[in-house]
Amino acid sequence: MLNRAEINHRLQGLGINPTQQRVSIASCMLAQPQHLAADQVLAMVRAEGANVSKATVYNTLALFARKGLIREVIVDPSRVFYDSNTDPHHHIYNVDTGALEDVDASEFPVPEMPHLPEGTVAEGVDVVIRVRNNA
Amino acid sequence: MLNRAEINHRLQGLGINPTQQRVSIASCMLAQPQHLAADQVLAMVRAEGANVSKATVYNTLALFARKGLIREVIVDPSRVFYDSNTDPHHHIYNVDTGALEDVDASEFPVPEMPHLPEGTVAEGVDVVIRVRNNA
DNA sequence: CTGTGTGCAAAGCTTTTGCACTACT
DNA sequence: AGTAGTGCAAAAGCTTTGCACACAG
Numbered sequence: 242m243l244n245r246a247e248i249n250h251r252l253q254g255l256g257i258n259p260t261q262q263r264v265s266i267a268s269c270m271l272a273q274p275q276h277l278a279a280d281q282v283l284a285m286v287r288a289e290g291a292n293v294s295k296a297t298v299y300n301t302l303a304l305f306a307r308k309g310l311i312r313e314v315i316v317d318p319s320r321v322f323y324d325s326n327t328d329p330h331h332h333i334y335n336v337d338t339g340a341l342e343d344v345d346a347s348e349f350p351v352p353e354m355p356h357l358p359e360g361t362v363a364e365g366v367d368v369v370i371r372v373r374n375n376a
Numbered sequence: 377m378l379n380r381a382e383i384n385h386r387l388q389g390l391g392i393n394p395t396q397q398r399v400s401i402a403s404c405m406l407a408q409p410q411h412l413a414a415d416q417v418l419a420m421v422r423a424e425g426a427n428v429s430k431a432t433v434y435n436t437l438a439l440f441a442r443k444g445l446i447r448e449v450i451v452d453p454s455r456v457f458y459d460s461n462t463d464p465h466h467h468i469y470n471v472d473t474g475a476l477e478d479v480d481a482s483e484f485p486v487p488e489m490p491h492l493p494e495g496t497v498a499e500g501v502d503v504v505i506r507v508r509n510n511a
Numbered sequence: 512c513t514g515t516g517t518g519c520a521a522a523g524c525t526t527t528t529g530c531a532c533t534a535c536t
Numbered sequence: 537a538g539t540a541g542t543g544c545a546a547a548a549g550c551t552t553t554g555c556a557c558a559c560a561g
Contacts, residue, residue, distance in 0.1 A: 315504075364471065415525080
């Protein structure tokens with residue numbers, strides 16, 4: 242768990258008002274490199290004793306992602322994961338277990354961007370390697 | 377719209393019992409290369425006059441994907457798209473408009489598979505290029 | 512006192528589940 | 537009759553919305 246002052250500073254640097262709820266949520270997310278779904282974050286925050294609603298966790302995680310503090314990972318149709326690692330990298334997703342792992346971008350360099358549709362700009366490239374257990 | 381006999385044959389070839397509902401759904405999905413969410417398929421099938429429930433559309437599309445008739449595309453956290461093109465290819469997703477476009481694999485070749493976790497086998501690699509409108 | 516920003520209960524979606532029904536054996 | 541497979545209403549679960557409240561100007 243990071244200390245409050247550090248988190249405050251980091252949130253403010255991104256133009257995020259560091260309210261109690263946001264600091265609690267950020268402190269859980271950034272404690273270590275990890276992939277968490279909203280309800281896992283809710284459980285962690287509550288375990289810390291903070292009083293936060295489900296809706297606030299969802300809204301706050303979306304806010305953090307928009308501001309670039311964390312990264313949204315879309316691999317599972319049923320829930321969104323948030324990744325505390327914002328460096329460019331890819332993911333290995335085990336469809337059997339739900340386990341999500343990072344792959345460094347250098348291990349799997351993506352080629353140059355293809356031609357994009359008129360009037361659009363690239364926001365990012367997500368690479369997901371789907372694996373299953375070798376039963 | 378493809379003719380019934382052809383669809384029947386194709387479903388049977390994949391070990392899918394060609395019931396009335398399944399043929400209707402397949403016929404909409406395979407009519408042309410496209411990306412459809414479940415409720416779009418429901419609307420199309422109903423427009424054709426077929427009597428199919430929402431649940432059946434969901435279950436049937438999942439079945440088709442499992443059998444390899446169509447491909448699941450996970451790009452939007454809020455809903456799953458199904459792609460009638462099962463050849464290896466990637467996607468460009470416009471986060472502003474929701475538009476989904478194909479990119480041929482040859483235009484964007486992915487490098488060799490990195491080291492996978494013990495006991496797992498690759499099932500596929502999904503590449504999604506996220507773009508937004510150049511406001 | 513007014514306006515902007517925040518948090519959350521309730522509503523809204525998509526998707527899944529469990530059961531009734533069908534169609535074969 | 538028994539059994540495997542199919543379709544769907546209802547339930548479940550994640551996420552968004554709309555509103556009450558807090559806080560700054």
